[in-house]
Amino acid sequence: xxxxxxxxxxxxxxxxxxxxxxxxxxxxxxxxxxxxxxxxxxxxxxxxxxxxxxxxxxxxxxxxxxxxxxxxxxxxxxxxxxxxxxxxxxxxxxxxxxxxxxxxxxxxxxxxxxxxxxxxxxxxxxxxx
Numbered sequence: 001x002x003x004x005x006x007x008x009x010x011x012x013x014x015x016x017x018x019x020x021x022x023x024x025x026x027x028x029x030x031x032x033x034x035x036x037x038x039x040x041x042x043x044x045x046x047x048x049x050x051x052x053x054x055x056x057x058x059x060x061x062x063x064x065x066x067x068x069x070x071x072x073x074x075x076x077x078x079x080x081x082x083x084x085x086x087x088x089x090x091x092x093x094x095x096x097x098x099x100x101x102x103x104x105x106x107x108x109x110x111x112x113x114x115x116x117x118x119x120x121x122x123x124x125x126x127x128x129x
Contacts, residue, residue, distance in 0.1 A: 019114045021074035022062055029081055030062075031055045040086055047084070054080045104128045 014035070016023050027033060029040045031052070036042065041051035054077050061073035081087075095115055099106065106125045117125075 016114055019116070021071065021078065022058075025074055025078055025081070026058045026062055029055065029077075029086060030058050038086065040081070040084075050080070051084065054084075100127075102128050 028035050028037075030036065031041055041048060041055045043051075057073055057077045057080075061070050061077065064070035064073060104126050
């Protein structure tokens with residue numbers, strides 16, 4: 001609105017550092033976050049106060065020691081960000097893989113959403129004859 005240079009658009013390429021909602025939400029929407037490139041909660045729109053409340057919710061979830069409560073707080077904050085159209089994904093990648101049947105105890109359940117395997121889980125994965 002009232003932008004003499006026309007529509008503004010940003011494209012951000014990013015890959016998660018670790019599989020946790022904090023890395024997806026606080027990284028982009030917390031107050032003062034380096035990747036808060038859209039100034040979420042740091043603007044003069046009519047719902048900026050609501051966005052600031054979401055930022056405070058993210059700050060609390062970041063330090064919450066109760067895993068269930070923490071995830072619930074992140075899910076609630078994420079829905080509010082979605083309702084604000086905080087970002088619009090342009091695409092989502094998929095992972096395809098072929099597994100040798102001789103690999104024992106490796107199941108997709110071992111891998112997290114980033115397709116990483118916890119170091120301690122490797123002790124249970126081996127090649128059979």
